[in-house]
Amino acid sequence: xxxxxxxxxxxxxxxxxxxxxxxxxxxxxxxxxxxxxxxxxxxxxxxxxxxxxxxxxxxxxxxxxxxxxxxxxxxxxxxxxxxxxxxxxxxxxxxxxxxxxxxxxxxx
Amino acid sequence: xxxxxxxxxxxxxxxxxxxxxxxxxxxxxxxxxxxxxxxxxxxxxxxxxxxxxxxxxxxxxxxxxxxxxxxxxxxxxxxxxxxxxxxxxxxxxxxxxxxxxxxxxxxxxxxxxx
Numbered sequence: 001x002x003x004x005x006x007x008x009x010x011x012x013x014x015x016x017x018x019x020x021x022x023x024x025x026x027x028x029x030x031x032x033x034x035x036x037x038x039x040x041x042x043x044x045x046x047x048x049x050x051x052x053x054x055x056x057x058x059x060x061x062x063x064x065x066x067x068x069x070x071x072x073x074x075x076x077x078x079x080x081x082x083x084x085x086x087x088x089x090x091x092x093x094x095x096x097x098x099x100x101x102x103x104x105x106x107x108x
Numbered sequence: 109x110x111x112x113x114x115x116x117x118x119x120x121x122x123x124x125x126x127x128x129x130x131x132x133x134x135x136x137x138x139x140x141x142x143x144x145x146x147x148x149x150x151x152x153x154x155x156x157x158x159x160x161x162x163x164x165x166x167x168x169x170x171x172x173x174x175x176x177x178x179x180x181x182x183x184x185x186x187x188x189x190x191x192x193x194x195x196x197x198x199x200x201x202x203x204x205x206x207x208x209x210x211x212x213x214x215x216x217x218x219x220x221x222x
């Protein structure tokens with residue numbers, strides 16, 4: 001079983017600050033996905049990273065896939081209250097396994 | 109516009125009373141998944157259908173069953189709900205069952221067991 005550990009588990013910061021959350025595994029993944037889940041809703045895909053060392057940007061969000069394809073990070077610049085949610089990394093071959101999640105709260 | 113629809117949004121059942129959750133999709137995707145998500149935890153895959161082929165996860169209790177009568181609909185049956193089965197149940201779909209494939213999630217059904 002490929003396990004994905006995310007850190008931190010909880011993060012609460014002020015609006016306008018920067019933050020980074022991490023997704024780590026001892027296994028190699030062919031790709032990793034990042035989802036955001038808002039309360040009472042299903043997860044929504046933000047990005048898929050495929051190539052080792054790849055960096056993808058989505059407005060204020062920057063996603064990086066580790067060179068060895070065992071880890072990934074999500075950096076948010078100038079966080080806004082709308083960024084609040086549960087951030088999940090996910091990977092796997094025929095079925096997606098989710099990471100342990102980071103619950104992010106942005107305080108106005 | 110909703111593409112993966114789950115009904116009901118909230119379901120209350122009694123301990124031991126069978127309950128069925130439903131999921132429908134308008135995407136014509138081959139794969140449909142059921143995930144269980146407990147409070148502040150990541151979604152955990154229970155099982156999935158690849159077309160009509162049912163794939164159960166090894167650690168999914170026998171208490172959980174599923175039916176997929178056609179491409180559009182998939183049901184989750186909990187035969188004898190226990191207090192520990194209270195959770196959000198998420199249905200998801202994808203066109204194929206490969207890495208990189210995006211999952212489309214419904215809004216979930218929040219199940220309470222009294």
